[in-house]
Amino acid sequence: xxxxxxxxxxxxxxxxxxxxxxxxxxxxxxxxxxxxxxxxxxxxxxxxxxxxxxxxxxxxxxxxxxxxxxxxxxxxxx
Amino acid sequence: xxxxxxxxxxxxxxxxxxxxxxxxxxxxxxxxxxxxxxxxxxxxxxxxxxxxxxxxxxxxxxxxxxxxxxxxxxxxxxxxxxxxxxxxxxxxxxxxxxxxxxxxxxxxxxxxxxxxxxxxxxxxxxxxxxxxxxxxxxxxxxxxxxxxxxxxxxxxxxxxxxxxxxxxxxxxxxxxxxxxxxxxxxxxxxxxxxxxxxxxxxxxxxxxxxxxxxxxxxxxxxxxxxxxxxxxxxx
Amino acid sequence: xxxxxxxxxxxxxxxxxxxxxxxxxxxxxxxxxxxxxxxxxxxxxxxxxxxxxxxxxxxxxxxxxxxxxxxxxxxxxxxxxxxxxxxxxxxxxxxxxxxxxxxxxxxxxxxx
Numbered sequence: 001x002x003x004x005x006x007x008x009x010x011x012x013x014x015x016x017x018x019x020x021x022x023x024x025x026x027x028x029x030x031x032x033x034x035x036x037x038x039x040x041x042x043x044x045x046x047x048x049x050x051x052x053x054x055x056x057x058x059x060x061x062x063x064x065x066x067x068x069x070x071x072x073x074x075x076x077x078x
Numbered sequence: 079x080x081x082x083x084x085x086x087x088x089x090x091x092x093x094x095x096x097x098x099x100x101x102x103x104x105x106x107x108x109x110x111x112x113x114x115x116x117x118x119x120x121x122x123x124x125x126x127x128x129x130x131x132x133x134x135x136x137x138x139x140x141x142x143x144x145x146x147x148x149x150x151x152x153x154x155x156x157x158x159x160x161x162x163x164x165x166x167x168x169x170x171x172x173x174x175x176x177x178x179x180x181x182x183x184x185x186x187x188x189x190x191x192x193x194x195x196x197x198x199x200x201x202x203x204x205x206x207x208x209x210x211x212x213x214x215x216x217x218x219x220x221x222x223x224x225x226x227x228x229x230x231x232x233x234x235x236x237x238x239x240x241x242x243x244x245x246x247x248x249x250x251x252x253x254x255x256x257x258x259x260x261x262x263x264x265x266x267x268x269x270x271x272x273x274x275x276x277x278x279x280x281x282x283x284x285x286x287x288x289x290x291x292x293x294x295x296x297x298x299x300x301x302x303x304x305x306x307x308x309x310x311x312x313x
Numbered sequence: 314x315x316x317x318x319x320x321x322x323x324x325x326x327x328x329x330x331x332x333x334x335x336x337x338x339x340x341x342x343x344x345x346x347x348x349x350x351x352x353x354x355x356x357x358x359x360x361x362x363x364x365x366x367x368x369x370x371x372x373x374x375x376x377x378x379x380x381x382x383x384x385x386x387x388x389x390x391x392x393x394x395x396x397x398x399x400x401x402x403x404x405x406x407x408x409x410x411x412x413x414x415x416x417x418x419x420x421x422x423x424x425x
């Protein structure tokens with residue numbers, strides 16, 4: 001059962017990664033990266049890595065996203 | 079352009095096949111590494127006195143790597159502060175609404191408690207200095223996004239305070255390492271001469287590891303807060 | 314199961330490499346870098362994993378654990394990845410401030 005869940009999550013990871021790379025909109029790409037990190041957190045939890053999962057949730061889904069949003073805010077055409 | 083993209087795809091599919099063949103040569107994933115090389119599992123508790131073995135590896139067996147990692151964050155913060163101009167640039171054009179401001183102000187103390195809990199209990203439960211430090215950095219970041227822009231800006235910690243906190247964390251880490259040189263015979267050796275070893279699984283356990291947790295939490299939190307603030311300040 | 318995890322790791326890595334070679338926006342390149350890094354993290358964690366193992370916090374009632382060393386390495390890699398990403402983005406802001414573009418083809422044509 002947990003294996004099926006893991007396979008579904010890995011497929012979702014690939015789909016979100018493809019979307020994050022191929023989409024034209026930068027902000028959509030960054031939000032897709034945040035979703036990617038959150039999915040990665042669940043995968044780490046299934047792989048029994050609790051410390052890594054917590055760090056990835058805080059850094060990957062929160063902090064790095066804020067870095068990217070600030071950068072896009074600073075560099076957008078206006 | 080189209081031609082070069084075709085070439086790239088062909089080369090990358092070749093690389094994919096090559097990687098697949100290489101992975102087939104590796105030992106299988108669900109191989110019992112943990113039983114065959116189980117030094118950390120079997121002797122880690124006796125050696126270090128903490129139950130969370132990831133923390134034991136980070137701050138005892140491979141404490142020197144962790145010092146190097148702290149140095150990397152220090153270098154990144156240094157370079158980004160060198161880039162940042164002196165004058166501040168506004169990030170948001172509009173001031174956030176009253177609901178956001180009061181909501182954030184009432185939620186911040188709980189985030190503080192959560193971050194400190196993760197740092198202080200990092201040696202007996204999941205978490206540790208890095209995770210807790212990032213949670214503490216997120217307090218500064220959220221506060222600055224909400225209150226730090228537009229008219230009447232307030233900052234939670236001044237630039238110099240953050241720099242001092244980061245330096246205190248790094249100096250604390252290095253001093254504990256030098257203490258290990260004099261009293262235990264190796265740099266960053268886990269010494270029980272300064273702090274008593276405590277009982278396994280209790281809050282006071284593991285000798286120096288909880289103090290190293292606090293040092294790296296201060297270091298990582300202040301470093302990432304400095305990085306964010308300088309990114310915002312770029313114009 | 315093994316084949317699926319292995320091919321996911323490789324696909325994510327190749328995907329990030331493809332993005333690095335074809336995308337032209339510098340912020341997009343940082344995103345591709347993060348995706349490649351994620352594939353490496355999954356590889357680290359699967360090396361030390363075993364199905365019946367529990368998370369590596371030693372308790373008396375459990376006697377089978379996953380290997381903690383790859384997890385410590387992955388934790389280090391995540392924190393360093395965040396600071397290198399921030400460095401890349403700071404360079405991107407600096408380039409935009411100077412040349413008013415983030416397209417690496419145009420930046421290459423400008424030549425200082």
